[in-house]
Amino acid sequence: MRQRYILKSSNKEKTTDCSATPLYDDVNKNIERLLNELGNSSDVSVRMVESPYQNTLKAAVIHLDGLADESIINENIMTPLIQWLKESNQVVTAKEIEAQIPQMLTVSQLTIKENWHEFMSAVLTGDTVILLNGSSRIFIGNTKKLQSRAVTEPTSQTVVRGPKDSFTENLRTNTSLIRARIQDSNLRLDSMKIGSVTQTDIGIMYIQGNADERIVEEVKERLKEIKVDGVLESNYIEEFIRDDRTTIFPLLLNTERPDAVVGNLLEGRIAIIVQGTPFVLIAPAIFSQFFQSPEDYYQNYYIASFLRILRFGSFFLSMYASAIYLALITHHQGLIPNTLMVSLMAQRERVPFPAIVEMVVMELAFEMLREAGIRMPRAIGPAVSIVGALILGQAAVEAGFVSAAVVIIVAISAISNFTLPSTSIVNAARGFRFILILISAFIGLYGILLMTLCIWLHISSLRSFGIPYFSPFAPFDFKKQKDTLVRFSLPSLLKKHQNK
Template identity: 65%
Template sequence: MQNLENEFGNSADLSIRKLKFSTNSNVSIIHIEGIVDEQSINENVIKPLIHLLKEIESTNTTKDLVDQIIQIISVASINIILDWSELLDRILAGNTVILINGNTKAITVGTQKIQSRSITEPTTQTVIKGPKDSFTENISTNISLVRARIQNSKLRLERTKVGSVTKTDIGIMYIEGIADKNMVMEAMSRIKKIELNGILDSNYIEEVIRDNRNTIFPLLQNSERPDTVVANLLEGRIAILIQGTPFVLIIPVFFIQFFQSSEDYYENSIFSSFVRLIRIGSFFVNMYASAIYLALITHHHGLIPTTLMVSLMAQRERVPFPAIVELLIMELAFEVLREAGVRMPRAIGPAVSIVGALILGQAAVEAGFVSAAIVIIVATSAISSFTIPNTSIVNIARGLRFMIICSSAFIGFYGILLISLCILLHICSLRSLGVPYFAPFAPLRIDEQRDGLIRFPIISALRKSPVNKSNETRVNIRRDQK
């Protein structure tokens, strides 16, 4: 007991209760307040233990006290441990520990109860048609949401702790027989090799275990939707759940996945394919619209119709800045407004965005700081970014847009083409857990194009997992139903 108090520094939330049942014998019940179920401890541990000790004291029995305590405690998880470090880990995890004076065994009782918010609708990956539940910060709740959708004994869960200080619970889920065994072993090996003081969010894991740590492209997908995670598990991928964050990591991933939404599979395939093409087109508009306008207005006047060119030049007569400076001012101003809208309190965040977009934009045009065409181009580029369902790829487009703009200002379309080729070559060189990142386009896989740029009907999409060629098809449909 003295060692425990020294280890925890006499912490105020360390609860120790001693129960005496003879002159020199006692039982100590230890737990940390706030992360345990107090009612369960009182009803299922302390109360039956008091009755047992009274009975022992009155009858003076000499049976093994450890076995008797295990028999009377009505909690599902009970373990006997002999290791001191394991004892500390169990207490910190929310277990209740029972120590018996004169006995080298310690009894741990599963009484964890971590406070967390209830299951709500997703905040970043919303859909009109489809499930409305999302993951929470409690890893046990998140595991149950996946288990509820895959009621199969082949669903596997491996648990470990990462972080020398925080000791954060990590869960690795996959479906045996569908997920590639080598990929599972590689993912588990990378996670166990992590040497950090603490894990506070899924990005801590993502940055360490991805194949290329120098790329800005996301090599793991994060999702707060259980149905998205389940769909990826059925395709042979691996899900990594982290205590303390509602975002679950999915590995391996392809570049095209970041343009796919779970709602694509809840709507008609023709409409879903049309919307997916719009998302992909919006991504290119977000990246290239400003750069193409700058290239045309600066280097390639001959490609602009004469009437439009006269109109654009007339708008720029009062603007004192070069086109590149004018464009960068507007792009940076919008990024500031976007960040302000995110950081401001929800009650006034939309108001700030409206004021910045409408009033300041119109005032800037009337004052002659920027031309009206620039406002239209920047606004179109910004609005197109909101159609992409994954924020990770949106942030990539925001960063690459400035590189393309700068190259366009120097050598026009030649600069845009040069930067685009460099980006494409870089994407083709990337791998996610050893799988080509730009598949199924590079290397080209014809049989997997049915869920690439467009989505084929589910009834005809008897496709194998894109990450494991040896398993069963993801959608099994009886032949007589075709």
């Protein structure tokens, strides 16, 4: 899909630029051109208003049904305009009525433009355009009515204690949730549009003085370089602007929690908000961030530190449990205690497949159950996952297709995944799990050690907007260890940030 968008957008860049094309001073010609460009779409609303005293004095009020608020148009644009034309019984020119429009209309925001591109952009984004006969200028009233769901609890990164609101698909709603928490004049919001067809609004938020200006400029430059037809979700942006497009590790953090975004802004990071998605991107991001939950800061720091260590351990368990079991049972039986080895061999007596086939089949079966649980309707999805796992696991063991030990190992790996707060790092662990399984089946523990070295060398080489991805572990910085593997008390953390 991404390749298709790039190819189409490169073709569009060759078309004639209409950004500087002037408007006609004839209302009818402008309307005719608009309807031609929109293919006479049925949702285009054009309402003509004429003066009863002067035939040449007329105006057109144009908007798209469904995108513009009809009540605002009727009360703040149509009613004042009709009233003024009725009361003005003198002959007036277009220039004179232009001067009256800003005082006449009572919309919250009124701008004046003079080219065709801005005329089209205003209509397509839900604003209302007022055209005057005899004038090549347009008046754009802010009448957008974007349909958006209400602010609800987040579906991911849920917490027991802490805020219960989450972002929505509306960019302005999302920025308001952030501004409600940061009432500071240094909070900046820069906007741009990406996508030659969708013209998706992008917001870049940061706190001036906290964020590194060089990183802010780098983020803006990378966003400006994106040339696509459309942006449907923040992952489109993420894949284009991250430092290494080939790595499986996430180099930008994504979250739907306003409190998580605010916390990162206070630490000097940058938020990238995309219209149409509740997931906000955070840049730059480091490896340890993906093991931190917002609830870590809402409970005792001893408990938070324990849970962080548990998450790190779960990450490694998720990646290595299946591979280590396979290596031991296939190549290094001498490392297994005799009693346990006898039990494992007894379980495998009825299994007709090699250990590698047994393990891969069970891992793939779990992945299919997981995917089915996500895609099924919400009412029955969890039931399908739980019941399917129980029934399939028990039936597979009783039928002799797999051993009970393999079912236990796969279940442990799956549960370990669920302890991680970020789905991005979960996906990385899932990918490397299969690689480690295949290597351990052929080389054993030596292959696991070799692959581990390659993984950590790769992680150490990654950068997120120039920041070492594995910092503060590599390069090691003792002063920055207060909020990584463990969390120190909030007074010491806040003091650390104030002394920056």
